[in-house]
Amino acid sequence: MGNRRFLDSNHRWRKDKKSFDGTIETRSAPKVLSGDDILGLLKDYDNVIFGKLQKKRRRDETSLPYNWKKLSIFFQLPYWSTLEIRHCLDYMHILKNITDNILGTMLNIDGKTKDDLNSRLDLMEMGLRSELHLIEKDDHYVIPPACYTLTLAERRAICSFLxxxxxxxxxxxxxxxxxxxKEGKVSRMKAHDCHVFMLDQLAPAFRGIVRKEVYDPLVELSVFFKELSSKVLSTEVLDKLEKNIVITLCKLERxxxxxxxxxxxxxxxxxx
Structure with missing residues (x-):
């Protein structure tokens, strides 16, 4: 979890070990690499080899710290290294996966939730979030409820609204x-369904049901995507979104x- 790196260098959350991964974050935000920087790092790498590989690539020390293994074929274009943006992020793909994460975890959907037995075991192994550690009772373990854990009645209320x-x-x-x-679950949502839910339906669906400390950052995330989807965007709004999304993600990390x-x-x- 490295979102704290994007906070101001003197932000109080950088020193908040308990709420995050147990460490103080002193690193600065990653440097934005120019095309020449990337070419310099990849000068000894081969170009893309098309076709199925016979052996699976293994990560080794030569691929660190960026985990690169080849030089993109696009760098053969004479203008590619001078572009400020050399990648394309699929907005709808990202939004759908984030929506699935939220609904899968909040509604405790089998196979979709990110809060399962293994997740709690990881927290115990890392020594983090003691309130979420498994509780041994007789001959089995009990998963204690978290602040985002919803009862069946609450999940049904959300589903009934939708x-x-x-x-x-x-x-x-x-x-x-x-x-x-009946089961309090939502499934088989297409990308556009997730888009509409995140922008307009998340806030009213969760209002009065989800605890405030969970509800507020989720609504902030919804507002972020809604602003980003506007037909007209000013540089001032983009600067504000860039700053606020870091705070929102850090809130979710807590x-x-x-x-x-x-x-x-x-x-x-x-x-x-």
């Missing part, structure tokens, strides 16, 4: 088909376990 939601024609698909009120933070959960920093 099932009875009315939207204008053409605004979105029928989300009712993705909802199982709530959810490390397993919640897949690579997709970190990519919003690079969208702004």
């Amino acid at each position: 099932e009875n939601l009315k939207v204008p024609d053409g605004y979105s698909s029928n989300i009712k088909r993705c909802v199982n009120v 709530i959810f376990p490390p397993s919640f933070f897949t690579i997709m959960m970190h990519l919003p920093i690079h969208l702004a």
Whole structure:
């Protein structure tokens, strides 16, 4: 979990060991590499080799610290190294994965939740978040509820809201088909369903059900994506989004376990 690196160097959360990974964050934000910088780092690497490899590549010391193994074929284009942005992040793909993470964990969906037995065992091994450690009782272990843990009645209330939601024609698909009120689960949401949920439905669906310390950063994340999806964006708004998303992700890090933070959960920093 490295979002604290993007905070101001004197931010109090940089010294907050208990709420994060047990360490004080003293590193600065990663340097933005120019095309010439990348070419210098990859000068001894081969170009892309197309086709299926016979042997699986293994990570070794030569690939550190960036885990690069080859020189992208795009650097053969004469203008590529001078571009400020040499990659393309799929906004809808990122948003869908983040929405699946949130719903899977909040609604405790089998196979989708990031808060399972292994997640709690990881916390015990790392010595973090003692309130979330497994409790031994008789001949089995009990998973203590977290601040984001919802009861079946609360999950059903969220699903009932989504099932009875009315939207204008053409605004979105029928989300009712993705909802199982009895089990308190949401599944099979397409990318556009996730887009609509994150931008407009998350806040009212969770309001009054999810605890405030969990609700507020989730709404901030929703607002971030809503602003980013605007038809018109000013540089001032983008600067504000770039600064605020770091704070929002750090708030989420203080709530959810490390397993919640897949690579997709970190990519919003690079969208702004």
